[in-house]
Amino acid sequence: MSGYWHIFRHELFGLFISPATYVASFYFLALLGIGFNFFIEGFARTDWILPPISSLIVGLTFGAPALVPFLTMRSFAEERRLGTLETLMSAPVDPFALVLGKWSASLIFFILICMLAFCFPLLLWLGFPDQAISLGFNQVEHWVGGFIFLSAFGASFTAVGIFSSSLTKNQMVAGMLTFTLLTLYLAVMAFNFGEYRDFGSPEGLDEFIDICLGSLNQGLSKAQHFAVGIIDVSTVLHQIVLSLLFLTLATLKIERLKH
């Protein structure tokens, strides 16, 4: 894992000095904030059964295809276009450390944006404590559950972005590919939303596939558990496996560039 820490710091620094990241983050947070405002204002009239904070989790999850490409598309595509990847590879750096460093920087930035989004209910709580308590914002487990859910899915989303970026020299293509893959992934989860199956007694191919995929296709259903503070460990593990899969594919792609 030679060079991981330095790559991570360098990438994080790169994200902090990139105007594109700030512009994307600003618009993303602004739209999320407006949406959250409307949701809270009309919460009493909705039939939303989950805590109001879960609206942020859903908003961040469905908004991720628009945000993650901006965080990840430059990572390898730009390095390959400029040729700096070659210079990087001439240093004693392990390719997996390189991929992991870039991915963790993107993930940290994604988590940072999530934390900024969590400032909306926090500000509401500070400004209007009574209303915030009536909306359940004082339930710490809701915050923790939502944060873990977003971190787990953020990990796999950014891993998909890093993998897409490793495939091409054009960062626009990398961005579009990330957007497409994440949208597809969310569409699969949306179609399977609410179709709960008992994994304990597998019968037939469908059940077997469900067991194999687990939260990969039932992610949004699992979001309901996280929103009320129930940590579904299998969901977290599935996302870790998915992240590792895409990071390994990205590493293989980088290794392949040597041949």
Added chain:
Amino acid sequence: MNAEAKRLPIVDVINLRKRYGLVQALKGISFSIGNGEIVGFLGPNGAGKSTTLRILSGIIAADSGEAKVCGVDLAEEEGEVRKHIGFLAENNPLPEDLRVIEYLNFRANLKGLAGSRKRERIRLALDACDLERRISERKIGNLSKGFRQRVGIADALLAEPRLVILDEPTIGLDPRQSAITRKMMERLRGDVSFILSSHILSEVEACCDRMIILSHGQIVAEGTMHDLQKMFINKTVFEIVSSNRRIDLHRAVRQIDQNCELLYDDPVEISKKSRYTFSTTEGEGKAEEILRALVQNELLSISEFQISRPDLETIFLRATKKNWENQDYLGRRKISRPKLLDSPSIHLK
């Protein structure tokens, strides 16, 4: 190359091969580079120079063959090899949005330098490349080509490498900046081995101990300038400036060497004197013998005599010519034709 350098090769390449799709970029090249040597890598575009240098720096892998750097096999311990190498890639790609000092700091960290040693090495690398403090605080994207190139070289020198690979280091530089690069290599001569790939032949001739000429993925010539001159130019050419008539001078020369030829029938006129160019197959000794005889001849007036040695460009063109004619655009061997060379005595590896 001295005897010690021969015993301790810093680079040892045996039968290295590399193919890109249909093109066989390297066709089994073998060479070694001694400790502290400066070796010039020459060849026309597409000869395989950059491929060889990229393999040696661990950026790409060879299809087959063996390459050892500092005694470590590249295929087995690539990471270890990279610690001993400083590499300046062709076109010198650098991140535009970082300051010079930030970039060198990042590169030093990647190369395992830390603390006071890191600061010291960065300072030395900046000094070696004539990069002042004012420049080191500027963004790389705002630097001129020359300064960017120097930043690339400073990066290559950061971790006290035993081998520095410079792929076209002076491309696009003005003569003053090229001279700075040469001076830097001169300063490090003996301590660090250099592989210098360049199309600027005068530069290679000026600073390299030895040259390796590649063409179509093969080494077509290798050796010191003197070796290459002997290998490729079998005639000694000398010039005489005299006020005598051509026929008298030619006769006098022929009396000493029957095979000596006057190369141009119309001599160059210089202030009522003429410059005649002769060639002999008998070597420089014969040319000196001719000079002595001409000076002793009272009927002749010789004001200048000069043995002209072929420059690297002539050698380069001769070395690559046959190989070029023998290959098609994919680097495959064409069906041989009976007459390919203008000089039958050229020895090709």
